[in-house]
Amino acid sequence: MRHNSTSPCFTCRSGTCGVSPATRTARRRGSAAHRAGKRVLRRQGGHRRAARLGPRAVATVPGIVGRRQGGRGGGAASAAGRRTAAGTGAVPRRDNRRPTGPGRVADDEDCASLVAATVETFGGVDGLFNVPADLSAGTLGRDTDLLDVPLEVWRRSLEVNLTGYFLTARHAVPAMLARGGGAIVNTISGLVLHGDRRRVAYGSSKSGVVALSKHIATRWGKEGIRGNVVAPGLVLTENSMTNNDEQYRATVFETLRSPRFGRPEDIAAAVTFLLSADGEWINGQVLPVNGGTGLR
Template sequence: MSDRMKDKVVLVAGGGSGLGRSAAVRLAGEGARVIVGDLSGPGVDGTLDEIRETGGEGVGAVFDISDDSSCAELVTVATKTYGAVHGLFNVAADTSEQTLGRDTDVVTVPLEVWRRSLEVNLTGYFLMARHTIPALLESGGGAIVNTISGLVLYGDANRVAYGASKSGILALSKHIAIGWGKQGIRCNTIAPGLVLTEQSALLNSDSYKEEVLSRVHSNRLGVPDDISSAVAFLLSDEASWINGQVLPVNGGRGLG
């Protein structure tokens, strides 16, 4: 594995499981000092254990991405521990059965599901960017990668709250790229296809997975490292002239 992230300090907001954990371990393996934030304390500990098993460096904090002071504190952990911030990967989302599991269409979706989806998936990313950008400027610039969804690119008859919240992230990301690009801050979005994490196994039936695979121009569905490798690239200096863009990582879905 390369050392292209050597000495970079990167926040992973939602790093306690799934794609966030995979990315945190990958970034640490490439030399980054990683701050793992997640609502789950055991999740944070599990990610840090994996980072240390591979010889990487990182610290963790339990935080709530929907809470302003909690987001500010996560950035403070980074600056107090390592003296700088060079990157942020926003990947947290409420994919619980209570929220995503009850997300339907615009007529029938429970209002609390709509509000909770926006609060976590969109406002949370706004809050993390709001507190991270000043730290990036003090560190001489850096990069933000936000996670959206294929729903933004293709639409869906269901999961209206999830799709709307992820679509808002796209506008937020372009706003950041335009507003702070000249000051050395890049902001891009990654749009994963169906990735086989533990959570996706619970939320998606075998028949749904087969249906998605039939639309993918690849011979398999995604695995977490497909996403983490792309995230590491976008956060690295190798992507220094990529700003305000969307990178679909989905095996070629949407090609026709």
């Protein structure tokens, strides 16, 4: 029996996916089937991102785009696809220290090594995709409002979510200038566009990313560097399922002008476009990818 429109499914929201009410109830209760579904979602997100972004030589979290000298992808695309599938855009360090990744994006030395290793391996840097954020229970989970947020949560959020973006761009821009230009895509959140009653540190850090991106576009746009931002809406990832309960997702869905929530592939497509030559005349912009939540 198919579910009806009065009790919609949070996976398709269309009322036509063939999921029975009993199955939906089991999923809401955290059944084995629901957990398996989330594992499938995670696998699909990673591998589809790799398939879509790999041909354009894009890696993620943070990602550096490079191509081998004399080529238009090739080895760079293959390596980027492997890194994306593994869920990290880190380039291994040659001194045996842990490579740059989401946990070390605020480390200046690691960010410098990431760019240097990319230049050495691929002959240059053509683009940067920044998406890291501290979404841990100890940081985002304790991010409340202005009056109650712990000071260490505020500082940690700024360190990773803003300073990390600053450092990767600081080291990537000179490498892009050496090649005659490049593209930077930074990731924020719909909270920046619409506000939130909580998560003051997270929202403030992401607001700073917008200003940073516009600075890059304004300062180096004439020299061929683009700085843009993607602002995802609610995407059904492992983190969003953990951090946002059923009631919150239902509330958000009422604001959508699309029949479903976002998928990782939706964000990947927007980022790929902004990094590509097709997005060459877009600079200093914030692109909402949110299913129509809020019209601008």
